Amino acid sequence: MDYEFKIKTAEQRAKVEDLFDYEGCKVGRGTYGHVYKARKKDATAGENREYALKQIEGTGLSMSACREIALLRELKHPNVINLQRVFLSHNDRKVWLLFDYAEHDLWHIIKYHRAAKASKKQVMVPKSMVKSLLYQILSGIHYLHSNWILHRDLKPANILVMGDGAERGRVKIADMGFARLFNSPLKPLADLDPVVVTFWYRAPELLLGARHYTKAIDIWAIGCIFAELLTSEPIFHCRQEDIKTSNPYHHDQLDRIFSVMGFPSDREWEDIKKMxxxxxxxxxxxxxxxxxxxxxxxxxxxxxxxxxxxxxxxQRLLTMDPTKRVTSDQAMENVFFKEEPLPTDDVFAGCPIPYPKREFLTDDENDDKQSSDKQKSSFQNQQQAGGQNVQQHQNSGAGHQSGGPGQNQGGPGPSGPQAPGGSGGAGSSGDRGDHSGGPGGPNAAKRMRFAQGGQSGPDFGNHPGMHHNMNVYGQTGPPNHNQYGGHYQH
Structure with a gap:
């Protein structure tokens, strides 16, 4: 390329530092870089829109990755995070991704309730909140599945919730296939960096070596999230040992699933013998x-x-046989969503938001390691203290926009010790959508070349002295599965 042309092009290229103020506003960090809360420098008076700037360090992007990012930018749905712009810095090979800023996520929300229960504090939330969260998650996934996109890494940390503003209380699903852009898509499931992988929300067919991702694996993950919203603890939390294996088979995770669900009979899962x-x-x-x-x-x-x-x-979401598992559109038609209280666009239903805003992080790169060491020490101490009868497992993973610094808030619940946690990682890797039904017929996947991929629950009755549309949503907490992913941890 002509040198002068290259210099001129570089001068004309938009630079993120020229357009946004973000210095000192870091809200997440992880394997690939940092996430900042940003505002436009040329914002007019009264314009206070906030953005999330995700910095990917030292990777660069292949042409195929650029094409996939372009496709991700075409995704338009109220419950799917929108990738608005990409900035490429040729000098330091950094890539910046621009999103709308989400103040909350399910990981932090669940953690908040867990801590509140441990300290015997009541948290006032709408009676319909869990229902609204679940419905919007299903709505976003239905949109992705209708476009033959699989998420492949759904977890509470990847479910964002907007704070005060035009989209107050709106769920935003994040991290659709971004790990594929920065990891070889040909790698087997368990051959990714262990920081990236989490098994807690992984469907049993994948743990038994299924060769292909299907829409049903996202549904299983949604079932896991639903159970976690109802109980405030991850239903299939498992230990992190043996995660560094190229074999998708994971004994401890299967044991945890069977300890909750029971061992599937041949009648319940006819094709299990084919796994x-x-x-x-x-x-x-x-x-x-x-x-x-x-x-x-x-x-x-x-x-x-x-x-x-x-x-x-x-039960329908957590059906062991993937061919019998409910689909997203079927789930949205469930009678649960048609009875009072009905789901609302604002999951907070106009009520005050009780959750704290994200804190800015310092540049002390040792914080994550110290947090991890503290969690491991706590984990070992609590192991010695014992747990409940069912064997408890933990694991750490990572994801796209939520997550945060790894504060050790919230005591462990009756179900066992705190998870050791870990630094955040990239989200799920992408893959081709399954060919079993769905809009567009069996060839629809080819048209889109990529696919992304507590003892007590909330009191659904009224609490004395509360507004009729409010309830107490405070649960005894599970292991503090700190830093198992998120948009603000990558």
Missing amino acids: PEHHTLMKDFKKSSYQTCSLMKYMERHKLKPDSREFALL
Whole structure:
């Protein structure tokens, strides 16, 4: 390329530092770089729109990655985070991604309630809040699935919630396939950096070696999130050991799932025998060990009645056989969403938002390590103290926009010790959508070349002296699964 032309082009290229104020406003950091809260420098008087600037350090982008980013920018849905702009700095090979800024996320929201319960404090939230959160998550995923995009890494940290402003209380699903842009898409599932991988929300068919991602794996993850909203603890939390393996088979995670759900019978999951790791499964596990386990018993321990609408929908989301698992559109038509209180666009339903805003981080790069060391020490101490009867597991992962500095707030709940945590990582890697039904027919996937990829629950009755549309949503907490992902941790 002509040198003078190259210099002239560089001078004309928009520079993020010329357009936005973000210095000293870091709200997240992780494997790939940093996330900043930013405002436009040329904002007019009264314009206070906030943005999230995600800096990817030292990677550069391939042409295929650029094309995929361009496709991501075409995604337009109220419940999907919008990638507004990309800045490329050729001098230091940094990439900047610009998003709308989300003040909250489910990881922090659940953590807040867990801490409140531990300190016996009541948190006032709308009675419809969990229902509204779930409905908007399903709505966003239905849009992605309709466009043959799989998320592949849904978790509370990737579910953002907008703060005060034009989109107050609106859910935004984040991290659709960004890990694929910065990791080889050809790598097997478990061969990514362990910081990036989390198993807690991974569907059982993937743990048994399924070769392809399908829409059903996102549905399983939504079921896990729903259960976590109802109980304030991750339903399938598992230890982090053995995560550095190229084998997708993960014994401890399967054990945790069976300890909650029970071992699937041949009638419940007819094709389980076709799973690549079925032989290993039968060698490692005894069905009789899980005869007394069931989702109904687990949720009853958390005060959710088996005849409730919530439990009926949760069962359909957490169906072991992926071919029988409910779809996003079917779930949205569930009677749970058609009875009072109805879901609202503002999940806070106009009520005051009780959650604190994100804190700015310092540049002390040792903070994450110290936080991780403290969590590991706490984890070891609590292991010695014991836990509940069901074996407890933990794991750490990572994701896209939420997450945060790894504060150790919120005591552990009755279900076991705190998770050791870890620094944030990139989100899920992308993949081709499954070909089983869905809009567009079996060839629709080809048109889009990529696909992304507590003892007590909330009191759904009225609390004495409260507004009729309010309830107490404070739960005894689970292990403090700090830093297992998020848009603000990457």
